[in-house]
Amino acid sequence: MADATSIKDLPSLTGLHQRRNPLEENPFFHPSHGFYITPSDVVLSQVVYDLSDASQPHVAYHRAGPRREILYEPSSVKAAIVTCGGLCPGMNTVIRELVVGLWELYGVREIYGIPAGYRGFYSMEAVELNPKLVHNWHKKGGTVLATSRGGFDLCKIVDAIQQNGYNQVYIIGGDGTMRGAVKIFDEVSRRKLEVGITGIPKTVDNDVGIIDRSFGFQTAVEMAQEAISAAHVEAESAVNGIGLVKLMGRSTGHIALHATLSSRDVDCCLIPEMGFYLEGKGGLFEFLEQRLKDHGHAVLVVAEGAGQEMIPRTESQKQERDESGNLVFLDVGVWLKSALKEWWEREHPKELFTVKYIDPTYMIRAVPANATDNLYCTLLAHSSIHGVMAGYTGFVSGPINGNYAYIPLEEVAQTKNEVNTSDPKWAWVRSVTNQPDFETNFKG
């Protein structure tokens, strides 16, 4: 096994001395045989094989968990926690567990919350955190630390880290935030600071690669059911009623896809990974017309990133670009609603027709994490702590095939998790919804 497997290496701090894990002296834990994780404990990145193909290599990641030897003297730790970007269920649970875990497992006593995202490092006062303060945070949506987009000023941030003496930095945020974390890690290394940097990917869209799924995602799928049910009721209670739900997912359709598979009320699910077209044979209108004819109503779920290239742009929208230089997103739900109305008005001017459009975005992302995600956030935070205490840096924790592992931060920042439309799961969606395979239709 061993020689055929390549293991993803992790950066580690170098200037600190090894010492015994304080759990070792904790009369309470009695770490049993097998409790500590060693560097030879790995998680395979791939579990599905085609045995007829001999050429497949093994890749493995270091398993997450407590190490017998750590690199920090707990009383010298000064940890900073920051949350960046949009809201996602579970952020407060992650913060809470970082605080409780550092405090109770390792005896760390200096833990600071950076308010309002990256800019908080250099423009606001940090908040001292302790278990009593964060006691009920996991029952609240949003982030008590507050968050914001942008504000990434590398130099000012690393200056602030240095000046405040933070030697552990926990960064919770999306892909842009993770790319920022890589830069912070690089700059911290360049300055030869003994600061452990770890990223905790936060993306309700579930668009981060390598890990099984991101926290808050299951809660989002659960909450999306309410919107789909409401759209279904509206559609069913009308004559030729269409219920249209826009769900989160700028570049990936995971929420839309999972919400569709979890519900049974959806007739068609449109995602960014799959092209579609409205008019003509095999198009969406033809499909909906058939559904209305058969059932009298239809429910449509669309991920916010779907069909962007089809939405007509005004001149100013053609110029407007976001911080990353991409064209700004247009509202696919509003566009689709009006396209549907125009189509029907044109084709069936005398027949009743209703489109009810629901955009539940802020009602989904602002709720507290459900039980599944709360548990996930807890294990995630504890994994991160164990890794940082052991001296790893520039890494991310996360579940791989159900087991928590450590992954180089840079790798996570570069990988995207898209829906694989040639996967059986996608075929299943189509079989569940009987929805058209627009791409094949078009080619055909």
Add this chain to the structure above:
Amino acid sequence: MADATSIKDLPSLTGLHQRRNPLEENPFFHPSHGFYITPSDVVLSQVVYDLSDASQPHVAYHRAGPRREILYEPSSVKAAIVTCGGLCPGMNTVIRELVVGLWELYGVREIYGIPAGYRGFYSMEAVELNPKLVHNWHKKGGTVLATSRGGFDLCKIVDAIQQNGYNQVYIIGGDGTMRGAVKIFDEVSRRKLEVGITGIPKTVDNDVGIIDRSFGFQTAVEMAQEAISAAHVEAESAVNGIGLVKLMGRSTGHIALHATLSSRDVDCCLIPEMGFYLEGKGGLFEFLEQRLKDHGHAVLVVAEGAGQEMIPRTESQKQERDESGNLVFLDVGVWLKSALKEWWEREHPKELFTVKYIDPTYMIRAVPANATDNLYCTLLAHSSIHGVMAGYTGFVSGPINGNYAYIPLEEVAQTKNEVNTSDPKWAWVRSVTNQPDFETNFKG
């Protein structure tokens, strides 16, 4: 008591013979003393008096409930039920209970559902209903019969009633629908048809007068809490965050008002009954600026009918009128969101600011009724049945000061229930939210 009290008379069918209530022969009910309601049983319309004012008259309505003598031979009843207008929690419960009550209490066996609103009378086939079919309907949102707006063609509808031999018609709908019901009642009377017509007011906005409240309203207030909570989380998690929630209420602010009083997360509640202004001393912007300064965030609830006269209209919007000839409604939430952004950009161009706007309308009105409303819908349906069986027509059932009564349909169709901003309850809202009294501000 008796002589000082004026009683609201009810129309009654005239061509039928009195007979004993079949409950009388039902071995099961054993109607006890006081079970039957007599014409001298009344409900006072007013319970709050200023005793220093001697001039106040008593007005009373006939109490709802079973009568010892009824006018229909159950086996000759052919009842029609129709739902019109938008969705409202509890519609299916009302339908279900009409069916179950007619069937089980009175032994009626011919009960028909008219699909898709008024137009269903003359353009679609009615659905035969029975207790088994409707068994679980009260657990579903919307209306299984389907509904639509418009389609009111008086002549065709009364022709259809006549041709199909319906002699009881239960009409569930909003104020427009009730005005239609008055016309149907008049036309049916003109044609001397022995058809009992009853209206069941359905308005999630609670804007119908005389009765204590309309069905579905409590459920809507309950559901609105989710949206307000989400807006609160979004606002709290941002720097200078505003959460903006638009709630139903075209001409009245009851949902907004009650949702605000039930929540404690709302800083300001804007309703159609109260003017407000944005700029200048005592205006909304000044108020919000102070709140952001004090708390870092604010939550705003706005009823859809508030501020309509302030929203700039395009030339075409100045022409566009709805079926009743009124100017079309513009989206106060979208307008307010952009007005807020412009204001901040102008006043504080360098400071962070976020407005998160939530429009939960379809997620509120499409849910099943909660327990409170389910019970209400049940008693409402049974009241209606007893009244119709007893020969009343052109009436509405509803709770007055907590007791079910019969009210002339015409009176209900003409009365509007607006929030009385000089009422202590309104003062309470202002005390709860500490929100500005824009009108006094302006005058002052």
Add this chain to the structure above:
Amino acid sequence: MADATSIKDLPSLTGLHQRRNPLEENPFFHPSHGFYITPSDVVLSQVVYDLSDASQPHVAYHRAGPRREILYEPSSVKAAIVTCGGLCPGMNTVIRELVVGLWELYGVREIYGIPAGYRGFYSMEAVELNPKLVHNWHKKGGTVLATSRGGFDLCKIVDAIQQNGYNQVYIIGGDGTMRGAVKIFDEVSRRKLEVGITGIPKTVDNDVGIIDRSFGFQTAVEMAQEAISAAHVEAESAVNGIGLVKLMGRSTGHIALHATLSSRDVDCCLIPEMGFYLEGKGGLFEFLEQRLKDHGHAVLVVAEGAGQEMIPRTESQKQERDESGNLVFLDVGVWLKSALKEWWEREHPKELFTVKYIDPTYMIRAVPANATDNLYCTLLAHSSIHGVMAGYTGFVSGPINGNYAYIPLEEVAQTKNEVNTSDPKWAWVRSVTNQPDFETNFKG
């Protein structure tokens, strides 16, 4: 009107001077005409009349609300709030609103929470309360002040009131607590202390008289639906399945009755106000046998106080008495479950049979108040404050026919609200469930 109406007088403090309501000087409120309530504003206690009966007198209560003149100098107020007895949804909302109302409307700054019920007055340290501290309490179930039963030591309590200088005491509790409050009021009067005493009836059972309903009741009925639904699923999924749910209600069956009317899954509802019997013609077993034969399953709701006299008592249970000298309550659900099993085993030993028994008591009473109850608790707390500030004492606030009024405390403590089984509402339950009229059956 005036001369025919007798008004319920309220005790009032006598040794204090009248002064203007501080709302008067509040630049914010601008109390409009009609904002203040005067002593001649009353609420009629009865709204349903039989006009053929001339002898019915009018009784009225003083309307609750702010008075133009108050008796306390706000800066001299020292208020105490105590919660006694079992949990009920909304307790924290009442506490919160008492604190916020006293603080923000009247400028009171000394507000204390007495911990753990009556005994807290003399055995624990009071907690200083302010709006910031109680900010989120209305979102929590239970009572943050903690509660307990018993501990009523009149002398010690009044001593403590006197020694701590409390001049306003808000007592939240059940019927026993209210009887204690009467004694405190009497003793305070005897000692000639200028202390305003007000009771806020807390009974999830809704067994308090005069007022329309008690706070938390609607939430309890709502939550009971979950248990009934689960019992229904268990019953339906079995062969000859019985789902049995015990709901709160020691001497009254309001929760059971309303939960039954709100649901449609209940076949029979047993309450303390109605006798029933198991065996023989017209008994429960015969009824259930028929239901199982017809539908294959049945759901039974039983209030905890129903059938107490039928449950066999051991010798020790015959002696055991509660604090009030009554026989202790036995668990009717456990007894009924085993009686059902024995009956079936005896009658149909070879046929499958299942009873699933659910006791959701603590899951119902520990939840936060729903929107309806939150609003109620807010208006209730504010009514109480206005009354106490105006100098009323020995009174209770509460809604009468939908309007808040002040009621002598002693009257509330003596009145019981039982289900009136000759009321049409009870007939409606029987019609909804088609359940037997055990009493008539038995006589018959």
Add this chain to the structure above:
Amino acid sequence: MADATSIKDLPSLTGLHQRRNPLEENPFFHPSHGFYITPSDVVLSQVVYDLSDASQPHVAYHRAGPRREILYEPSSVKAAIVTCGGLCPGMNTVIRELVVGLWELYGVREIYGIPAGYRGFYSMEAVELNPKLVHNWHKKGGTVLATSRGGFDLCKIVDAIQQNGYNQVYIIGGDGTMRGAVKIFDEVSRRKLEVGITGIPKTVDNDVGIIDRSFGFQTAVEMAQEAISAAHVEAESAVNGIGLVKLMGRSTGHIALHATLSSRDVDCCLIPEMGFYLEGKGGLFEFLEQRLKDHGHAVLVVAEGAGQEMIPRTESQKQERDESGNLVFLDVGVWLKSALKEWWEREHPKELFTVKYIDPTYMIRAVPANATDNLYCTLLAHSSIHGVMAGYTGFVSGPINGNYAYIPLEEVAQTKNEVNTSDPKWAWVRSVTNQPDFETNFKG
């Protein structure tokens, strides 16, 4: 890779001819490259390795999914579906998806539901199922087919299968049911019947081995939060309050463990896999006394199978054995509640103390599946169908390391999934709850 890996073989039908998958001719699916699964596609059973240990073998299972060649002519399929044992969220979703999948993917038209468990094969009439009938079943708790325990009569069952001509049998049930399914498979093989037998493990306790988790489990953990929250509120609102929640789990503590990790309100979690003791140093009472001293309240979660050997048994209970010959289970919650009361009464007779005991079992298991479980049930049902259509028999579908695979039925029936108390996850529970390590304490 290939040669080091041992693959778990699956039984297969032998007497049928291979034919093309009808999906192949479905104009809709356009099976893309990689859509079909081949026998060489496998899922590794182990993903966590210690690379320092060279001796670890690879074991793999055949991957689940559609095969290009199938063994049944769809028009000749006659499928039977049966549900056995207790309720579990998701049963109806599995049934629904089996029906919809067989009908829509493969064109099967004869699908029968066996009512009321195994006994239904020979004593009741099967119900014909189709997509329209099962349309909304996934929104209902329980099983519409009904279920029962026992009734396993091998000969009668296989006779019935033979006589009715069922050639596919889908058996949904717990471990006893799976052992029965093995016997049916053996007997069917002995009789040389060409009948595909597949088991779908249903255990809300999650005690089935090999697969990642069982359906309904996540829903149960989610629902358990409500009971824990209520117990927490009750405990916090009392003086020395204990909230005690019994959760499902006869031989394994997964629900208790996950519910504890998902909540943050639990002080101690007792499971069958871990011994504990009440009295003395390091015992439960000592721990609780400390918690009450520190926090004033405590919450205890106990799995129903925990501490069975500690509960005193009456003589008759020492004799009573269940169908498998084991001692009957006693109610650990009731016992613990009374043990706690006795302890306190003995140790602190004058101090207040309250234990509120909640048993939410039937309210947890009777709910519909949440989104996560609905999706799982869908993929599970479709996996089963593809396997049976491909000719596999005597197998079970289920997720292994996140990927659906086929597992020999016998292996599943013999394996138990217990909580591994030497696993880091268990250490995490202890760190989260700071609960005692009773076993080490005792030894120490």
